[in-house]
Amino acid sequence: MTGNGVYVYAIIPVGTALPPGAVGVGGPPAALRRVDEGQVTAVVSDAPSRLRARRRDLMAHQDVLLGLADRGSLLPMRFGAVAPDEESVRAQLAGSQDGHLATLSHLDGCVEINLKALPAQDSLAAVVAEEKDVRRLREAVRRRPDYEANVRLGEAVATALSRRAAEAGKKLLRTLTPMAREVAAGPEVHGCSLNVSFLVDRSGSDSFRATVRRFADTHREHAEFRVAGPLPCYSFVSSRPLRTPVAGG
Template sequence: MTEDGIYVYAIVRADHPLPLGLGGVGDPPGVVERLDEGRVAAVVSQAPPQLRARRRDLMAHQELLLTLADDGPVLPMRFGMVAPDETVVRRQLSDAEERHLAALEDLAGRVEINLKALPADDSLAALVQGDATIRGLRETVRRRPGYEANLRLGEAVATALARRAAEAGHEIVRALTPRAHAVTAGPDVSGCQVNMSFLVDRGDSAGFTAEAERLARHHSDRVVLRIAGPLPCYSFLEPRALAGRAGG
C-alpha cells in the first residue's frame, strides 16, 4: 500500500469471497483485496490521495458493501475509514477477533432498513379541521391581518405538523418493531421527526418494506415516510469496529 494509507470497507470472515470485477474508491477504482488475520479479514484497497466524499466514491463504497453482503455477513465501515498501514489493520483484527466473529454471527442473514418520518406539508386542511387552536389563529389573521398574527399562525402550524408527524411515525415504528430483531434510533436530521433503523431478516426485507409503505399510506394525512434499504448494517455495530481516520 502507499503513504496515503489503507482504505477499509468492511470486516468479514476470513473465508468470505471477494466480488469479481468490482473496484473500490478512487479514480481509477482501487483494487479490492482481503487482509486475512486468523478467522477474520478486512476488505481494503489503496487509499486514494485527497479522499473526498465524491458521488462516484460514495456509490463505489456502498455497492461493494451490498455485493459483499450477498455472500455472508459484513461489518461495514462508514465511508472514509483509512488506516495508516497494514500492520495496524492486522493488529486490530487480531485484538478484536472474537468480538468481530460474534458480531458477524449476529448479523448473518440480516439487513438494515431505515425509516424517516417527515411532516405531511399538504395536510393543512386536515390540521385546521382537527385543531381548534389553529382555527382560532387563522380566524384572527383573517380579522386582523399583521406580521405578528401571521408569525404566530405559522409557528403554530409548523409545530402541529411536526407533532402529528412524530405521533404517526412512532405509531408506525411500534407496528413494525415485532418484525425486527433490533431497532435503534438514528441521529437527529433537520426536518425529520423520527429516524429509526430496523435489523430485519434479509428474506423479509421486501415484506417489511411493503408493510412500511402500507402504514405510510394509512397515515399519509400526517406523515411522509422515507424508506431506505436494504442497507449494510451500519446502525447495529459498535461505534469503532476498526480505528482509523475518516476522510471526506
C-alpha cells in the same frame, strides 16, 4: 501498496468471496484485496492520495458493501476508514477477533432498514379541520390580518405538523418493532420527527417495507415516511476500528 495507507471497507468471515468485478475508491478505481487474520478478513484497497467525500468515491464504497452483503454478514466501515498499512489492519483483526466473530454471527442473514418520518407539508386542510388552535388563529387572521397574527398562525401550523408526524411515527414504530431483531435510534435530522434503523431478517425485508407502505398510505395526512434499504448494518456495529475523518468535497 502506495504510501497513502490502506483503505478499509469491511470485515467479513474468512473465505467469503469478493464481489466479482468490484473496484474501490480513487481515480482510477483501486483494486480490492483481502487481509486475512485468523477467522476474519478485512476487505481493503490502496488509499488514494487525497481522499474526499466525492460522489464517485461514496458510491464506490457503498457498491463494495452492497456486493459483500449479498454474500453474507459483514461489519461495514463508514466512508473514510484508513489504516497506515496492512500490518496495522492485521493487528486490529487479531486483537478484536472474538468481538468481530460475535457481531458477524449476530448480523448473519440480516439487513438494515432506515425509516424517517417528516411532517406532511401538503396536509394543511386536514390540520385546519382537526386542530382547534390552528382553526382559531386562522379565523383571527381572516378577521384582522397583521404580521404578528400571521406569525402565530405559521408557528401553530408548524407545531401541529411536527406533532402529528411524531405521533404517526411512534405508532408505526410500535408496529414495526416486533418485526425486527433490533432497533437503533439514529441521530437527529433537521426536519425529521423520527429517524430510526431496524435490523431485519433479509428474508423478511420485503414484508417489512410493504408494512411501511401500507401505513404510509393510510397516514399520508399526518406524515411523510422515507425508507432506505436494505442497507449494510451500520447502525448495529458497535466497533468502528480504523476510522479517520474525511474532508467534504
